[in-house]
Amino acid sequence: MSDDQQKLARYAKALGHPVRVYVMQLLGQQSCCYSGDLSEELPIAKSTLSQHLKELKDAGLIQGEIEAPRIKYCVNKENWSEAQELFKTFFKI
Amino acid sequence: MSDDQQKLARYAKALGHPVRVYVMQLLGQQSCCYSGDLSEELPIAKSTLSQHLKELKDAGLIQGEIEAPRIKYCVNKENWSEAQELFKTFFKI
DNA sequence: TTCGTTGTTCGCAAAAATACGAACAATTTT
DNA sequence: AAAATTGTTCGTATTTTTGCGAACAACGAA
Numbered sequence: 275m276s277d278d279q280q281k282l283a284r285y286a287k288a289l290g291h292p293v294r295v296y297v298m299q300l301l302g303q304q305s306c307c308y309s310g311d312l313s314e315e316l317p318i319a320k321s322t323l324s325q326h327l328k329e330l331k332d333a334g335l336i337q338g339e340i341e342a343p344r345i346k347y348c349v350n351k352e353n354w355s356e357a358q359e360l361f362k363t364f365f366k367i
Numbered sequence: 368m369s370d371d372q373q374k375l376a377r378y379a380k381a382l383g384h385p386v387r388v389y390v391m392q393l394l395g396q397q398s399c400c401y402s403g404d405l406s407e408e409l410p411i412a413k414s415t416l417s418q419h420l421k422e423l424k425d426a427g428l429i430q431g432e433i434e435a436p437r438i439k440y441c442v443n444k445e446n447w448s449e450a451q452e453l454f455k456t457f458f459k460i
Numbered sequence: 461t462t463c464g465t466t467g468t469t470c471g472c473a474a475a476a477a478t479a480c481g482a483a484c485a486a487t488t489t490t
Numbered sequence: 491a492a493a494a495t496t497g498t499t500c501g502t503a504t505t506t507t508t509g510c511g512a513a514c515a516a517c518g519a520a
Contacts (some may be wrong), residue, residue, distance in 0.1 A: 283382065290383045291478085320496090323499090436518060467515090470512085487495070490494085
């Protein structure tokens with residue numbers, strides 16, 4: 275069980291929920307977003323959304339920047355690239 | 368939250384554990400494998416491994432074929448291709 | 461038919477994920 | 491300073507995941 279397999283599993287796990295996939299896909303289209311934007315579109319409680327964002331942050335896929343009184347979320351490009359590479363290799367693309 | 372996002376999340380979830388990534392990666396190199404082969408290489412109980420294989424089977428990523436007294440596991444090519452496409456699009460490769 | 465091999469299923473336990481509302485904190489607006 | 495906005499954290503409950511050993515089932519071999 276290699277290090278890359280561990281990392282891939284970690285990223286996959288973070289993407290293992292529809293809400294989190296949705297968020298990442300949105301951040302692919304528009305570079306940033308705010309929790310409030312998401313909250314309007316998604317049928318979940320704010321606290322639940324916050325937890326999903328935390329999961330993505332903990333996995334390293336996104337990062338938050340304070341822009342008072344809001345928080346601007348963006349893709350963590352470095353880790354996103356890593357995930358991209360890992361999945362690319364995994365699927366032998 | 369689209370259907371594709373649901374599917375992607377489902378596949379990602381199935382790949383969200385190192386053991387399961389390991390199994391899929393092995394099946395990428397050699398077309399098939401037996402539970403016994405994996406059991407020797409992985410530091411987990413047979414019953415635990417069996418559960419992980421069931422997860423991959425339930426997600427549609429692998430399929431088992433009886434080859435008494437063993438079970439031959441292979442990649443489910445159709446679903447694997449689907450997953451491949453979904454991730455490809457997701458990562459904009 | 462009895463034994464051995466292979467792998468699943470069962471029963472259990474502990475940990476993690478999911479989800480919600482209420483309370484809280486930080487900052488801006490009034 | 492008071493009120494409004496934004497989003498996190500807390501407390502709680504439910505469900506799912508992970509893991510093990512023991513028991514079981516299916517089949518081939520002796």
